Amino acid sequence: MNPYELRFIEMQNTLKKHQYKVTPQRLAILKILAYHTDHPKIDDIYDILRKDFPTTSPATVYKTVAVLKQLKEVLEIQYSGEGNRYDGVNPLSHPHIHCSQCNKVFDIHCHDVDHLITQITNQTGFTIHHVRIDVSGVCPECNKKKPENRA
Amino acid sequence: MNPYELRFIEMQNTLKKHQYKVTPQRLAILKILAYHTDHPKIDDIYDILRKDFPTTSPATVYKTVAVLKQLKEVLEIQYSGEGNRYDGVNPLSHPHIHCSQCNKVFDIHCHDVDHLITQITNQTGFTIHHVRIDVSGVCPECNKKKPENRA
DNA sequence: ATACGTGCAAATACTTTGCAGGCTT
DNA sequence: AAGCCTGCAAAGTATTTGCACGTAT
Numbered sequence: 001m002n003p004y005e006l007r008f009i010e011m012q013n014t015l016k017k018h019q020y021k022v023t024p025q026r027l028a029i030l031k032i033l034a035y036h037t038d039h040p041k042i043d044d045i046y047d048i049l050r051k052d053f054p055t056t057s058p059a060t061v062y063k064t065v066a067v068l069k070q071l072k073e074v075l076e077i078q079y080s081g082e083g084n085r086y087d088g089v090n091p092l093s094h095p096h097i098h099c100s101q102c103n104k105v106f107d108i109h110c111h112d113v114d115h116l117i118t119q120i121t122n123q124t125g126f127t128i129h130h131v132r133i134d135v136s137g138v139c140p141e142c143n144k145k146k147p148e149n150r151a
Numbered sequence: 152m153n154p155y156e157l158r159f160i161e162m163q164n165t166l167k168k169h170q171y172k173v174t175p176q177r178l179a180i181l182k183i184l185a186y187h188t189d190h191p192k193i194d195d196i197y198d199i200l201r202k203d204f205p206t207t208s209p210a211t212v213y214k215t216v217a218v219l220k221q222l223k224e225v226l227e228i229q230y231s232g233e234g235n236r237y238d239g240v241n242p243l244s245h246p247h248i249h250c251s252q253c254n255k256v257f258d259i260h261c262h263d264v265d266h267l268i269t270q271i272t273n274q275t276g277f278t279i280h281h282v283r284i285d286v287s288g289v290c291p292e293c294n295k296k297k298p299e300n301r302a
Numbered sequence: 303a304t305a306c307g308t309g310c311a312a313a314t315a316c317t318t319t320g321c322a323g324g325c326t327t
Numbered sequence: 328a329a330g331c332c333t334g335c336a337a338a339g340t341a342t343t344t345g346c347a348c349g350t351a352t
Contacts, residue, residue: 021306021351042341057309062342064307080231081317083341097275108275112267117286120259124248125291134283135268140276172326172331193316208334213317215332232342234316307350314343325332 007089008034011073020067028052029064033074033088039096039105041083077105077134095133101142108135158240159185162224171218179203180215184225184239190247190256192234228256228285246284252293259286 001009011030015022032040032048040048046061065086068074075087077096085105087096095108113133121128152160162181166173183191183199191199197212216237219225226238228247236256238247246259264284272279 019306019352023307023351025308055309057311058341059310059343060308066343078229078231080229080235081340084231095271097271097277099277100280106275108271110267110270110274112263112270116261116263116267116284119261119263120246120248120286123261124257124259125294126248126250126286126288127294128286128288129251130287132283132285132287133267134285135271135277135279136281136283137277137279143276143278170327170331174326174332176333206334208336209316210318210335211333217318232315304352305350306352308348310346310348312343312345314341316339316341318337318339320337321335323333325330327329327331 004035004089011068011088014071014073015067018071025049025053025056025060026064029061030068030088033065033068033086035089037089037107039077039085039087041085043083045086077132093131095135097139098134098136099139099142100136101138101145104139106139108133155186155240162219162239165222165224166218169222176200176204176207176211177215180212181219181239184216184219184237186240188240188258190228190236190238192236194234196237228283244282246286248286248288248290250290250293251287252289252296255290257290259284 008031011034012022012027015026020026028049029045032045042058042061042065045065046056046058049056049061065074068088069076073088073091075091075093077085077087079085090107095110095113096105097108098105113131117128117131120126159182162185163173163178166177171177179200180196183196193209193212193216196216197207197209200207200212216225219239220227224239224242226242226244228236228238230236230249241258246261246264247256248259249256261284264282268279268282271277
């Protein structure tokens with residue numbers, strides 16, 4: 001079983017475990033979130049969903065995503081002013097990097113983050129619940145296309 | 152001259168240098184941003200501004216903040232769903248920590264950030280323009296008040 | 303059978319825009 | 328004097344809510 005299918009099953013199980021009803025619409029949204037690594041927005045999910053459910057509405061997507069967010073089966077990446085993005089493939093908090101040219105968002109895998117969090121905990125005395133590390137810039141692809149964009 | 156006044160003057164100079172008009176409203180907004188370390192929202196600025204300019208409107212605040220943001224004299228900290236916050240005291244990108252109980256936002260001073268950025272640059276090949284590190288949790292004050300909130 | 307979910311529309315919150323008149327330069 | 332700035336209102340975008348009907352359990 002590939003990791004995407006695994007996520008799809010995990011998400012279903014979490015819904016059932018918490019007595020949420022598993023409807024066809026929810027299954028479709030789960031599947032979209034489980035299989036898409038490109039951090040879709042609500043509208044992206046809605047557009048895909050509409051192919052199978054032409055009468056669905058954005059409200060349904062918002063509601064289902066809210067449930068999954070609360071169950072920690074999807075990570076919300078807040079981008080004020082251009083719609084939040086969601087990561088259902090890897091729902092634990094992790095760093096992202098956003099290209100301001102092509103608007104793609106990629107995951108970053110970074111060893112230093114744990115150390116950083118320890119340092120911040122010691123320094124602030126906070127009980128830390130969530131760490132958001134988001135970098136933006138221009139990705140190598142876009143740099144190739146337009147060399148004059150380099151900083 | 153204290154550092155807040157210095158920021159106030161710097162912001163004025165930047166406006167003048169770029170041929171923006173220095174109006175009483177703008178001066179008042181600059182002063183609010185230069186002197187407040189608590190990362191005010193647009194509405195917070197507007198509320199303070201209204202004491203001296205009862206007929207002003209949020210649009211004016213939005214417009215002035217947009218100018219300052221573009222001139223890099225204020226740092227926008229995006230919090231989707233509850234209004235962005237602004238840092239005019241320290242307008243260079245730096246980490247913040249937000250308390251989910253009292254909603255205060257504090258600066259973090261963290262040595263490891265440069266190293267992290269180098270690592271991310273090497274790993275991704277991005278030309279990095281902006282780094283956002285935002286932590287949320289419960290601050291020591293709120294932990295004292297409600298010990299059961301500890302993670 | 304019951305309670306929850308769906309989908310429509312209206313409401314909310316935040317921000318941007320258009321425009322007429324006023325003020326800074 | 329000229330053009331930008333202000334402040335009002337309206338429009339725009341993202342998201343939430345209310346409600347009647349339908350469906351999963």
